[in-house]
Amino acid sequence: MSAKQTYRSLLRELPRRTLSTPTPLQQRIRELYQRPTTGTTGKAGSAGAAEEEDGVAQRRSAEAAQFAKYAAAQRTYAELVERYNPGMTLEEAERIRLTARRVGWDLPVESEGGKN
Template sequence: MASSPANLRSLYRSLLRELPPRPILASPRTPIHNRIRSSFTETSNSSSPSLHDAEHQAQLAHQAVTYLRAQRMYVTLVERYNPGMEMPQDERIRLTARRVGMDLPAAKAKKEEK
C-alpha cells in the first residue's frame, strides 16, 4: 500500500524540504504550507477515502517532490555554470576579455566622473 500513513508523512516532509525555508519556525505558515498541510490532513482524515483516490493523491505528491527537487537542482547548476548572469554587461565583457588575456581600456565616462 503506497499511501500508508508513514509514506504520506514521508511525502509531506519531502515536500516541505523542497520549499523555501521559513526564517523563524514560530512565524505563521505561508499559504502554500497551509494548502499542503490541509490536503494531507484531508486525505488521512476522510471517513472512507477510496483506495484509488488515495493512491492518486500520493502519486501527485511524489511527482511534485520530484519536480521541486529537479527545479532546485536546475537553479543550482545555472548559478554554478553561469556566474556572470547577475553582473552588468560592462563587467561581463571586461571579464571575458581578461579570460583571453586582454585588458580593455577604461571608458571615458568613468574618467570624466573622477
C-alpha cells in the same frame, strides 16, 4: 513512498523563509495532509466507498510524490544553469570585464567625466 516521507520531501523543496511562520503554501499542504480521508464520501460503511477512498488517497499520494520529484529536479536545474552560466545575472559592463579577464586582458580604467 509513505505519506510522511512525501510530506517532508514537499516541504524540503519549498523555498526557505527566515521567519518561523509557515508560508500559505506550506499551510495548505499541511491542511491537506491533516485532513482525514475516510468518511468523506457520505456512503456509510460500503465497501465500494472504502475502495474509492483508497484509490483517491493513493492517487493523491502518487501525485504529491511526483510533484516533489519535479520540484527537486527544477531546483537542481536552476543550480546547474547558474553554475555553468555564471555571468547570466551580471550587468553587461561587468560581464565584458570578466570576459576580458578570462582571456588575460585588463580593460582600461575609464576616467570620470572625461578627465584624467
